[in-house]
Amino acid sequence: MSLAVLDFEKPLYERIDALEALRAKRRPTQADRAKIHALEGEIETLRQETYANLSPFQRIKIARHMARPRSLDYVETLFEDWIEVHGDRGFADDKAVIAGYARFEGRPVTIIGQQKGKDTRENLERNFGMMHPEGYRKALRIMRNAAKFDMPIFIFIDTPGAYPGIGAEERGQAEAIARNLLEMARLPVPIICTVIGEGASGGALGIGVGDRLLMLENSWYCVISPEGCASILFRDASHAPRAAEALKLSAPDLLEQGIADEIIPEPLGGAHRDFETTAENVRKALSRNLRLFEGKSGETLVNERYERYRRIGVFEEG
Amino acid sequence: MPWYRKPQFSSLRPREPQESPQRVPDGLWHRCPACLSIIYARDFTDNLKVCPSCGFHEKLSSEERLAMLVDDGTFDECDANVSSIDALGFVDSKPYPERLAAMKKRSGLVDAVRCGTSEIGGQRVSLAVMDFAFVGGSMGSVVGEKVTRAIERAIELRIPMLTVVTSGGARMQESTYSLMQMAKTSAALARLDDARLPHIVILTNPSTAGVMASYGSLGDVIIAEPDALIGFAGPRVIEQTIRQKLPRGFQRSEFVKEHGFVDIVCERAHLRDTVITLLGLLRGPHQAGICAELPTGEEEEPIPAEERVAPQGKKRATKVKATTKKPAKRGSTQTKSSKKRVGAPRASR
Numbered sequence: 001m002s003l004a005v006l007d008f009e010k011p012l013y014e015r016i017d018a019l020e021a022l023r024a025k026r027r028p029t030q031a032d033r034a035k036i037h038a039l040e041g042e043i044e045t046l047r048q049e050t051y052a053n054l055s056p057f058q059r060i061k062i063a064r065h066m067a068r069p070r071s072l073d074y075v076e077t078l079f080e081d082w083i084e085v086h087g088d089r090g091f092a093d094d095k096a097v098i099a100g101y102a103r104f105e106g107r108p109v110t111i112i113g114q115q116k117g118k119d120t121r122e123n124l125e126r127n128f129g130m131m132h133p134e135g136y137r138k139a140l141r142i143m144r145n146a147a148k149f150d151m152p153i154f155i156f157i158d159t160p161g162a163y164p165g166i167g168a169e170e171r172g173q174a175e176a177i178a179r180n181l182l183e184m185a186r187l188p189v190p191i192i193c194t195v196i197g198e199g200a201s202g203g204a205l206g207i208g209v210g211d212r213l214l215m216l217e218n219s220w221y222c223v224i225s226p227e228g229c230a231s232i233l234f235r236d237a238s239h240a241p242r243a244a245e246a247l248k249l250s251a252p253d254l255l256e257q258g259i260a261d262e263i264i265p266e267p268l269g270g271a272h273r274d275f276e277t278t279a280e281n282v283r284k285a286l287s288r289n290l291r292l293f294e295g296k297s298g299e300t301l302v303n304e305r306y307e308r309y310r311r312i313g314v315f316e317e318g
Numbered sequence: 319m320p321w322y323r324k325p326q327f328s329s330l331r332p333r334e335p336q337e338s339p340q341r342v343p344d345g346l347w348h349r350c351p352a353c354l355s356i357i358y359a360r361d362f363t364d365n366l367k368v369c370p371s372c373g374f375h376e377k378l379s380s381e382e383r384l385a386m387l388v389d390d391g392t393f394d395e396c397d398a399n400v401s402s403i404d405a406l407g408f409v410d411s412k413p414y415p416e417r418l419a420a421m422k423k424r425s426g427l428v429d430a431v432r433c434g435t436s437e438i439g440g441q442r443v444s445l446a447v448m449d450f451a452f453v454g455g456s457m458g459s460v461v462g463e464k465v466t467r468a469i470e471r472a473i474e475l476r477i478p479m480l481t482v483v484t485s486g487g488a489r490m491q492e493s494t495y496s497l498m499q500m501a502k503t504s505a506a507l508a509r510l511d512d513a514r515l516p517h518i519v520i521l522t523n524p525s526t527a528g529v530m531a532s533y534g535s536l537g538d539v540i541i542a543e544p545d546a547l548i549g550f551a552g553p554r555v556i557e558q559t560i561r562q563k564l565p566r567g568f569q570r571s572e573f574v575k576e577h578g579f580v581d582i583v584c585e586r587a588h589l590r591d592t593v594i595t596l597l598g599l600l601r602g603p604h605q606a607g608i609c610a611e612l613p614t615g616e617e618e619e620p621i622p623a624e625e626r627v628a629p630q631g632k633k634r635a636t637k638v639k640a641t642t643k644k645p646a647k648r649g650s651t652q653t654k655s656s657k658k659r660v661g662a663p664r665a666s667r
Contacts, residue, residue: 162531164551164559169569172579174530174550181504182536186512201488202500202531202550209501223488223497223528228555233410233490247493248406257405259494309505310466312498313459314405317397 003272006061012046015039051268054218056250057241060226062218062270063197069271069278071098071113071156071196077279078286079104079111087138091171094135096127096159097207099142101151105287110146112139112207113156116197130163131203133176139207140180147187147298152290155193155207160225162203177206184209185305188298192289194264194282195219195251196271211305212289213259215251216278217266221259222249259312262289350374366586375543375586377523380432380449383482387590388445392437397467401428402460408491417453417491425451429460430485433468435475439594442606444472447482448529457529458489462499465533469506469517476606478516478597479507483534486552487527500532507536516600518593521548521571521580535579539596541589542571542580549574 005013019039022032054062062068075082079102086093098115101108114131117123146153162173184191184207191210199208199221215221224232226244231237254260264285267274293301348362349355352374362369366386367376378386384393401418408414422428430452436445446468448455457465465481472479488496510517519537523546531550542548549569557564567573574580584592 162550164556166556166560166564166568169549169551169556170577172535172577174527175535175579177531177550178500178504178533178535181501181532182508182511185501185505185508201497202528205497205500206531209505221497222494223492224490229490246406246408246410247490249494254494257494259498306505306509309498309502312502313463313495314403314492315400315459315463316403317400 003067004065006058006065008058008061009050009269012043012050015043015046019043047268055241056220056244056247056253057226059218059250060198060220060244062272063216063220065270065272066118067272068197069275070118071111071115071158073275074156074196074279074282075100075102075111075113077275078283079109082111085142088134088141090137091134092132094127094132094138095125096129096131096163097135097139099138104152104154104290108149108151110142110151110153111156112142112153113196114159114204114207116158127163129159129198130161131159131206132163132165132168133171133173136162136176136180136206140183143184143187143191147189150189152190152192152293153187153210154286155191155210157193157195157199157204157208157221158197159200159203160198161200161228162206177202180206181209185309186302188302190290190293190296190301191305192286194286195221195260196282198225200225209305209309211293211301211308212261213254214262214264214285214289215254215260216264216271216282217251218270219251220244220249221251221254222247351376368586373544373585375523375545377450377484379451380427380447380482383447383522384432384436384445386586387447387482387593388436388438389440393434393445394436395432395434396471397433397464398428400460400464402458402492404491405459405495406491406493408493410491414491421452425449427452429464430455430457430489431461431464433464433471435471435477438480438590438597441594441597442475442477443480443597444468444475444477445480445482448484450484450486450524453489453491454487455483455485455529456487456489456496457485457499457532458492458496459499461489462496462502465499465503466506469503469510469533472515473510473513476513476515476604478518478600478605479510480518480520480593481533481537482520482522483525483529484522485525485527485529485534487529496528500528503533504536507533514602514604516597518596518600520589520593522546524548526550526552537581538600539582540580541582541584541592542574543586543589544571544583546571548580 019036022036025032082100082102084098084100096114099112101110114129115126116129117126143153162177192212193208193210194214196216197219201224204221226240226247227237229247230239230243251260251263255263262285264281267277271278346359348357348359350357350369350372353369353372355371357370367378404414427449431446431448433446435442446465469479507517516538517536519534519540521534521540521542523543525534525546525548527550547569548571553564553569571580571583575583
């Protein structure tokens with residue numbers, strides 16, 4: 001496997017490389033065999049140690065790994081009859097977000113997902129998963145169709161934020177996100193959101209209002225990126241690891257805060273190390289969560305969704 | 319600059335705003351931060367804190383905003399004792415609880431928004447007035463909760479919702495809780511919309527980020543004070559991202575209106591009258607003032623319902639014209655005249 005190794009994984013992968021070198025030897029000596037045996041044990045312990053207590057910022061690094069599975073990977077693996085549709089019917093087609101219809105376990109569904117690239121060329125095309133207003137408007141258009149045809153909506157969140165640019169502001173980035181928050185609150189079909197990588201700020205929430213919030217184990221979701229927070233509060237983006245701790249933005253934190261509903265486990269080392277297992281975990285979670293809404297009327301869904309957001313917040317009174 | 323436009327005595331004025339050579343003593347005089355002219359403080363206050371020479375709109379506290387906007391003595395504050403707690407143990411340069419305590423002491427506020435009901439030109443509205451002095455008008459759980467309650471109050475009492483925005487965005491110290499307040503307030507506005515009640519938004523300097531990506535952009539009518547910074551991303555962030563200077567006037571009220579995201583740019587002096595006129599126009603049959611006065615058994619006579627609305631609309635329009643002629647001074651005269659206004663159609667029924 002030639003996946004990029006993250007800094008905190010280096011000690012582990014140095015040993016793995018050493019082990020592979022030894023194994024590749026044509027005529028291993030007795031000493032080599034002993035070494036192999038020792039290394040195997042060492043690697044196993046180290047692997048557990050490395051991934052058992054990941055810091056929030058280490059998790060963020062995994063969430064940002066170039067090889068991490070993207071929305072389309074899940075769409076192509078877990079759904080049938082995928083038809084992608086394009087454009088907001090007003091200005092353009094935003095390639096930072098994919099939208100379309102497909103079948104999940106035989107049932108027609110709608111899918112919206114932020115799409116990052118897996119290399120620089122693709123990332124430029126996808127604008128690194130940073131949406132423009134037309135992207136939010138495309139998503140809303142497709143979600144309205146979902147309501148019209150009574151299809152549940154699956155949302156995949158993976159964005160470093162809404163794009164901060166001149167055109168985005170001119171075309172009403174704030175309005176586009178706000179409009180989606182309002183309209184998604186009253187769509188009479190089940191909406192199941194899954195954070196598969198990064199969920200930064202209003203850019204993520206702009207397609208993220210729903211009935212369930214699932215998070216992959218190493219994903220994060222927050223009001224601001226740790227770098228943004230560090231540069232404002234600590235006046236230096238290099239304090240991002242500290243900001244990541246303070247912001248309590250990882251999946252377990254959000255589960256505890258009552259904002260996320262469920263954590264989808266990832267294989268050791270992250271989703272990119274074993275996509276099949278990850279995809280299977282996601283499939284099971286989606287299937288189980290979709291069943292929660294069977295037979296619920298649109299009105300009940302909307303009322304329960306309202307209550308779900310209504311109770312989020314911490315304050316004292318009196 | 320052509321010589322005939324040159325300000326008089328320009329050589330006597332400091333050119334750069336920083337490190338002012340003349341200290342302006344507090345209290346008696348005010349120096350405009352935009353044009354640097356020196357104004358007698360009382361004139362400045364009487365002018366609703368708008369510079370008489372350049373029209374610069376100084377920030378208003380929530381107290382001052384309420385005073386200029388609502389009928390005297392009608393503000394009935396709600397949820398005044400809802401205050402933030404530090405659920406996450408957040409520490410930046412100082413712990414969040416310390417920051418909150420310092421802010422409360424310095425600003426005399428409990429959080430960045432004040433809510434309640436009030437009469438404006440004799441019409442009852444549910445209000446949310448933000449205050450920049452408290453952590454930059456940032457939205458955390460308290461702002462989200464209070465604004466949501468204010469919207470729910472509007473729905474319950476069947477009265478319009480009026481929101482005055484000034485905010486740098488979501489409150490980072492409350493992290494994802496803050497983010498979720500955007501969803502919460504917007505969901506409440508969906509209900510307000512379903513109830514067919516108006517939401518009037520007034521954007522003041524600055525109105526950005528999380529608040530703009532939620533209730534700040536969700537007005538049926540959006541009014542902005544002149545030259546207010548309005549947008550999603552901050553100008554500094556955009557400059558860093560695109561690595562070029564931003565055009566002049568970018569993200570200012572007039573620019574935002576030009577691009578279709580603000581309905582009206584309105585000077586502070588005309589703000590109250592504009593709101594009064596709008597409240598009179600955006601009525602429809604769903605508001606309390608109308609339904610409450612319907613004769614009982616309205617279901618049996620569906621035709622008079624339309625008759626009822628039409629003449630009333632006419633009367634209202636003429637009345638509004640009459641009031642807008644008056645100077646926008648707040649105070650008892652305005653209140654009286656507006657109250658009369660609402661009284662009139664009632665009496666005619």
